[in-house]
Amino acid sequence: MSQPLTLFQKVWNEHLVTQQPGAPAVLYIDLHLIHEVTSPQAFTGLREKNLAVRRPDRTVATVDHAIPTLPSKDGSVAGRLAFADDLSRKQIAQLETNANQFGIRSYGPASSQNGIVHVVGPELGFTQPGMTIVCGDSHTSTHGAFGALAFGIGTSEVEHVLATQCLLQHQPKTCEVKVEGKLGTGVSAKDIILALIAKIGVGGGIGYVLEYSGSTIRALSMEERMTICNMSIEAGARAGMIAPDEVTYAYLTGKPFAPQGAEWDAAVARWETLPTDAGAVFDKTVTLDASALEPMITFGTNPGMGIPISGKIPTTSDFSESSQQAALEKALLYMGLKAGDPILGHPVDVVFIGSCTNSRISDLRLAASVMKNRQVAQGVRVLVVPGSQQIKRQAEAEGLDKIFKDAGAEWREAGCSMCIAMNGDQLTPGQYAVSTSNRNFEGRQGKGGRTFLASPLTAAAAAVTGQVTDVRTLLDE
Amino acid sequence: MQPFKNINSRVVALPLNDIDTDQIIPARFLKVTDKVGLGANLFSDWRYFSDGSPKPEFILNKPESKGAAILFAGDNFGCGSSREHAPWALTDFGFRAVVATSFGDIFRNNSLKNGLLPIQVDPTTHTLMHELLDELPRAEWNIDLEAQTLTLPNGTSVHFAIDPFAKTCLIKGKDELGYLLSFASQTAAYEQTHHKQQVTA
Numbered sequence A: 001m002s003q004p005l006t007l008f009q010k011v012w013n014e015h016l017v018t019q020q021p022g023a024p025a026v027l028y029i030d031l032h033l034i035h036e037v038t039s040p041q042a043f044t045g046l047r048e049k050n051l052a053v054r055r056p057d058r059t060v061a062t063v064d065h066a067i068p069t070l071p072s073k074d075g076s077v078a079g080r081l082a083f084a085d086d087l088s089r090k091q092i093a094q095l096e097t098n099a100n101q102f103g104i105r106s107y108g109p110a111s112s113q114n115g116i117v118h119v120v121g122p123e124l125g126f127t128q129p130g131m132t133i134v135c136g137d138s139h140t141s142t143h144g145a146f147g148a149l150a151f152g153i154g155t156s157e158v159e160h161v162l163a164t165q166c167l168l169q170h171q172p173k174t175c176e177v178k179v180e181g182k183l184g185t186g187v188s189a190k191d192i193i194l195a196l197i198a199k200i201g202v203g204g205g206i207g208y209v210l211e212y213s214g215s216t217i218r219a220l221s222m223e224e225r226m227t228i229c230n231m232s233i234e235a236g237a238r239a240g241m242i243a244p245d246e247v248t249y250a251y252l253t254g255k256p257f258a259p260q261g262a263e264w265d266a267a268v269a270r271w272e273t274l275p276t277d278a279g280a281v282f283d284k285t286v287t288l289d290a291s292a293l294e295p296m297i298t299f300g301t302n303p304g305m306g307i308p309i310s311g312k313i314p315t316t317s318d319f320s321e322s323s324q325q326a327a328l329e330k331a332l333l334y335m336g337l338k339a340g341d342p343i344l345g346h347p348v349d350v351v352f353i354g355s356c357t358n359s360r361i362s363d364l365r366l367a368a369s370v371m372k373n374r375q376v377a378q379g380v381r382v383l384v385v386p387g388s389q390q391i392k393r394q395a396e397a398e399g400l401d402k403i404f405k406d407a408g409a410e411w412r413e414a415g416c417s418m419c420i421a422m423n424g425d426q427l428t429p430g431q432y433a434v435s436t437s438n439r440n441f442e443g444r445q446g447k448g449g450r451t452f453l454a455s456p457l458t459a460a461a462a463a464v465t466g467q468v469t470d471v472r473t474l475l476d477e
Numbered sequence B: 001m002q003p004f005k006n007i008n009s010r011v012v013a014l015p016l017n018d019i020d021t022d023q024i025i026p027a028r029f030l031k032v033t034d035k036v037g038l039g040a041n042l043f044s045d046w047r048y049f050s051d052g053s054p055k056p057e058f059i060l061n062k063p064e065s066k067g068a069a070i071l072f073a074g075d076n077f078g079c080g081s082s083r084e085h086a087p088w089a090l091t092d093f094g095f096r097a098v099v100a101t102s103f104g105d106i107f108r109n110n111s112l113k114n115g116l117l118p119i120q121v122d123p124t125t126h127t128l129m130h131e132l133l134d135e136l137p138r139a140e141w142n143i144d145l146e147a148q149t150l151t152l153p154n155g156t157s158v159h160f161a162i163d164p165f166a167k168t169c170l171i172k173g174k175d176e177l178g179y180l181l182s183f184a185s186q187t188a189a190y191e192q193t194h195h196k197q198q199v200t201a
Ligand code: SF4
Pocket: A064, A065, A116, A117, A118, A137, A139, A355, A356, A357, A415, A416, A419, A420, A437, A438
């Protein structure tokens, strides 16, 4: 028998175009996703060099980062774009021009299917098992939930892929993340990934591709798996992957760009060979007991600074290295928090439910389940931003928008919104937000803004109580 | 890309861990469609008060940082977002090398494509360098990429690793795109035998 291989190794080997001595591998890219912010300079590069896009049919564009999410009064695109600043309008128009000129399928501002690039790819069926997928965006790791090798690249690399459909890559190492046990009530996929990053640190995955395995992962839906893979980058990992299974195939069935008919059967037969072989060796293994988890929340300025919601903010004596102690002090100073204090009960000004981590229909359903028949606490601003137009329509069909609006939340158009605060949706200096997004870096959600990362359930609990709350106390009522 | 030459320079010390690319250049500066002038926004939120005036105590605003080409940071420099605006801002400011104990993967790749040399050193060496910077903050360090050495003002020479392919590209100021384009026929052959199905048709 041939040597047992991991999921990652199989996908990697399948995509090697060539590997010259002393040079990185030339890796073929099956799917290239682009958005307005990290692609303009790449197209400029192509024009300067008089190059074409090699495979426009393997390239898909959408607008997400800078697009306003305020609904226009008349429902028109122009009305919505009127909320954008000049630079953003120009950037969005530039993407349209580039896509048109180079023959790329684009979900522009006028499309009824645009949305966050990592939401749109999977929901339209572009994202498929065994693929190599790249995008000028670090959260491309999201697509690994389908058993694809998917990772973020820079703008120079965007240009490389546009021109050659290939990328130069050094082979990363592999790390198995085994998650076992049943999740408790009120604990979700977001809590698993926040707990993992708290455990291994924001640099813990550098140089690795993570493969999530174990009974807990198998029991998750595709949307939950995407939440986990999405934040692999926050552990520093190159990518995160989950082997495809029946859950994956069921999700993909009938998606517009998924294979159909005889092609579907052939594809499934191919996908079934992808999971890691028994006896395959990982460079490293990490384990996590899911049954012991409680809802997680971050207190600091990177996603690794997370604690169980009933826990206390660490003190310098919890760390041995002076650099870690300094990092904690700097983070607490920025956050305006005191070492050793509980985080429960901390007042909240804003709640953001959205982003490529947690803006899918299941996330909105969870948030709505908590906000139903409740009111947003006085003085709290709540934004609910669906990840795509399609999700928005689905949520409206289910009446979720009504639950949010009745509670006093803002129901928005699709986009990245306050996750990156480029489109006008932002915190003001000093504000505290509970956010379902993926980054709590200083100023990420607006200059001087202070972010607690948490799950949609925990965010909804904060929305209705106005403070950091253990959602389980609301579910028990 | 400019060829990477031997460098003699003072060092800007920012020895913090996990400096993410949102700090290097905040997202509100990513609305540009070109690459020029981003150095003015480098570390913007740490560097300027809200009225836009410089914070005198921030290292980049100190007179001795002017013209420095080497940045000294802690672990995991450049983690977070894939924005290539981070190395664009660093090089536009004048940096040609960053010394750290580790780097975010995407940031490292992006840097190498922009003539910015990521030099990874082990924690013990890093501590020694840090002490030396406290002692001799204005002294010049030397980087010899050909020899892969970083020479400190006390005469210590530190060897650093770099992928040979990236090294050649940096020294020659050569873009990787040319190399990739040279495999067009292999790529075409690959496309004949693998996943013929169109993705977006
Ligand atoms: S939602 Fe946030 S993390 Fe996701 S792609 Fe948009 S800006 Fe990036």
